[in-house]
Amino acid sequence: MARMPLPPRDAAETLLRALYSAVLYVLTPFTVYHLIWRGFRQAAYFERWSERYANYGVPRSGRVLWLHAVSVGEVNAAIPLVEALLLDRPDLRLLVTTITPTGSARVRALWGARVEHVYLPYDLPGAVDRFLVHFQPHAALIMETELWPNLLFGCRDRGVPLYVLNARLSARSSRGYRLLAPLVRRAVATIARVGAQSTADARRFVSLGVPAARVVETGNLKFDMALPEAMDASARECWRRRGERAAWIAASTHADEEGAVLAIHAHLRQRWPELLLFWAPRHPERFRAAVEQAGAAGFTVSRRSVDDWPGPADDVFVIDTLGDLPGFYACADVAFVGGSLQPIGGHNLLEPAAARTAIVTGPHLHNFADISHRLLAAKALLIGANAQAVGAAIEQLLDDDVRRHAMTEAAFDLVASGRGALERTLALVAGDLPPGATMPSR
Numbered sequence: 001m002a003r004m005p006l007p008p009r010d011a012a013e014t015l016l017r018a019l020y021s022a023v024l025y026v027l028t029p030f031t032v033y034h035l036i037w038r039g040f041r042q043a044a045y046f047e048r049w050s051e052r053y054a055n056y057g058v059p060r061s062g063r064v065l066w067l068h069a070v071s072v073g074e075v076n077a078a079i080p081l082v083e084a085l086l087l088d089r090p091d092l093r094l095l096v097t098t099i100t101p102t103g104s105a106r107v108r109a110l111w112g113a114r115v116e117h118v119y120l121p122y123d124l125p126g127a128v129d130r131f132l133v134h135f136q137p138h139a140a141l142i143m144e145t146e147l148w149p150n151l152l153f154g155c156r157d158r159g160v161p162l163y164v165l166n167a168r169l170s171a172r173s174s175r176g177y178r179l180l181a182p183l184v185r186r187a188v189a190t191i192a193r194v195g196a197q198s199t200a201d202a203r204r205f206v207s208l209g210v211p212a213a214r215v216v217e218t219g220n221l222k223f224d225m226a227l228p229e230a231m232d233a234s235a236r237e238c239w240r241r242r243g244e245r246a247a248w249i250a251a252s253t254h255a256d257e258e259g260a261v262l263a264i265h266a267h268l269r270q271r272w273p274e275l276l277l278f279w280a281p282r283h284p285e286r287f288r289a290a291v292e293q294a295g296a297a298g299f300t301v302s303r304r305s306v307d308d309w310p311g312p313a314d315d316v317f318v319i320d321t322l323g324d325l326p327g328f329y330a331c332a333d334v335a336f337v338g339g340s341l342q343p344i345g346g347h348n349l350l351e352p353a354a355a356r357t358a359i360v361t362g363p364h365l366h367n368f369a370d371i372s373h374r375l376l377a378a379k380a381l382l383i384g385a386n387a388q389a390v391g392a393a394i395e396q397l398l399d400d401d402v403r404r405h406a407m408t409e410a411a412f413d414l415v416a417s418g419r420g421a422l423e424r425t426l427a428l429v430a431g432d433l434p435p436g437a438t439m440p441s442r
Contacts, residue, residue, distance in 0.1 A: 006156050006190050013153075016183040019127050020149055027281045031122055032383045037060065039294050042102030054121035054130035062093040063434050066137035067117055068120055071103040072322070073348060077166050079110065080224040080422045081141070085245060086114055088426075090343040091431065102284055107164065123148040132158050141440040144168050148175070149187040156190035161432040165195045165425055170345065170366040171203040185209030197421075198370035216262055219421030220351045220371065223408045231355070234327030241309040242276055246333055246398055249357070251325060252337035252347040255286060257362075260341055260387035261416050262297045265316070267391055272398065276310060278328045282320040282338060282347070287320035287361040292319070317337060327354035333404065336360050339367075341387055349375060353411035358404045360384060360393045374418075380411035 035052070040044035043261060050056075067082065069075040074096065085094055096111070097120040099102050107117045121127035128150045140155050140162040147164075155162040177184045188209045195218035196202035206212045248268070250261040258281070265277045279300075281290050287303075294301045299315035310317035319328055329335055335352040337359060339345060345367030353375065354358050361384045365372040375381035382397070384390030397404045 001148060006192075007186070009153075009157070011061075012182070014187050016186065017125070017149065017153060020431065024122070024150075028122075028124065037152055037398055042101060042283070044104070046267065048119060049118040052121055053124070054127040054134070056118055056131075057135050058298070059092070059136075060116075063091070064088070064095050064116075064135050064137045065092045065139055065141070065433065066095045066097065066135060067141040067143065069098055069107075069143040070146055071098060071100040072106050074098075074346065075103050075106045075110070076141050076296055077221050078222050080226070081425060082111065082115065082302055083226075084422060084426060086111070092138075092434070094138065097360060106320055120151075120298050120415050121384060123150045125150050125154070128154040132160065138434045139163065139429065141165050141429065142334060143328060146427070147172060147184065147188060147304035149180070149183050152187040152190050161192040162190065162428055163193050163195065163206075163432075165218070165429070166193055167194045167196045167197075167205060168201045168367070168370075169208065171204070172345070172368065173240070173378070174204045174208060193428055195421075195425050198277060212396065218424040218428060219418065220350075221421045221425060222371075223415055223418035224420070224422040225229045225350070225354070231330060233325045235330035235355075238309065238331035241311075242331065243306060243312065245274040245276055246272050247276040247331065248334040248336065249328055249332035249352075249393055250336045251278075251280045251281065251329065251338060251352070252282040253279070253286075253336075254282055254342060254344060255289075257387075258286070258290060258293055259343045260390070261336070261338075262293060262299075264336075264387065264394065265299070266297065268395060269315070270400070271395070273396075276314065276334055277316045278310075278319060279316055279327065284320070284322075288320060290318050291320070326351055326355055329357045332357050334358045334360060334394050336390060336394060338362075340364050341390065344370065345347075345384050349381070352414055353380065354415045356408040356412050358382075358397045360390055360397070362386070362390055375411060376412060378410045378414050380407050380414060382407075 005116050035045050069078045095106050095116045097118055099120055101157055130152055137160055140163045141158050144166050145168055191210055192209055194205045194215045195219045199217055202215045205215050253261055269275050275313040281287055291303055292302050296318040300313055302310055302314045303317045304321045319414050329352045335357045337347055337349055339347045340362035341362045346365040349368055349371050363385050383392040384393050
């Protein structure tokens, strides 16, 4: 399908962009303070500052296809797409940008030198222009929701078709964009296509200002994510190490959930004294805090980066490495997925589903509304209204092998039936890829 012509720049856009950019330039010193503040919590924020302002050294030659994924979650969602592009289009230089150091580390761990990687600069007009001039991307593939006005306008002005893929937009985020509605409506009107995760996401993008003819429901790429090849071997070794005792996992937890995790574990161990907790905090800066808090609570603690595997006397095993979570999901009887006991919006529910692990969350799931509704309808998810209810749900599942097995099979079947987003996404962008290898049907 031919792309619709994009709206030209007008006087109102010029004024709105000027006001928006002026505010950003005034706030630029605070970006330095932010990097310093984050650096004291995660040292990697002290590195590669030049990239934050679009200074990248000497340009390379070759046709560039650019994919942007903010952080670890978006990078993981992009895995099927990146692997397909690396396989099918070796003639292209694939540039993958992130914003966070954890996203950067994940890109390098997954693909190493197979892709180029830099940080995406701040949305300053000069920085955006330097980025686009330096890399001269043939097309831009933005994962999920990253709607920076100067970036969108800059791509249009330089003739770079921009796609928002695996696109999601919660009702909460949609309301947030209303603060800049006149500017945002003009910015999103420059998007070539949106491949939305669900019907609700598609409607919200249209409501935001993307022409309906450019919005397609492609489904969620996370359904197409293949489990790591080493996961089965890792899970088998983990099961051997944990032995006969029960185990649960608290994954992608945030700071305000850490106390609840330890309280739940202490309560559960009153009934199962040998119960093992696998604990994977969401952010690397919380790894040490998790170890220290668990030790202060009286638990014997070990950690992935030092001990490899839990020992027979360990009560808590902290997963303080990136990329190992799927194997530990598969080693647990029940998974609590964090970011859901506080209004963060939840994290990826499909990873434990694919690993055949029963899933429990808190009530805040607006970032995964469609997936959580589908899991609930399949009776493959339990939601607790608060930490106490989450603990009770975990206890119920540890005590009921039949129900737990039924939930895991229902969740696994849901993942299998949801595949197909990758093929639809590749078809959506095929028209704007430069001539070269033919994208195969999948």
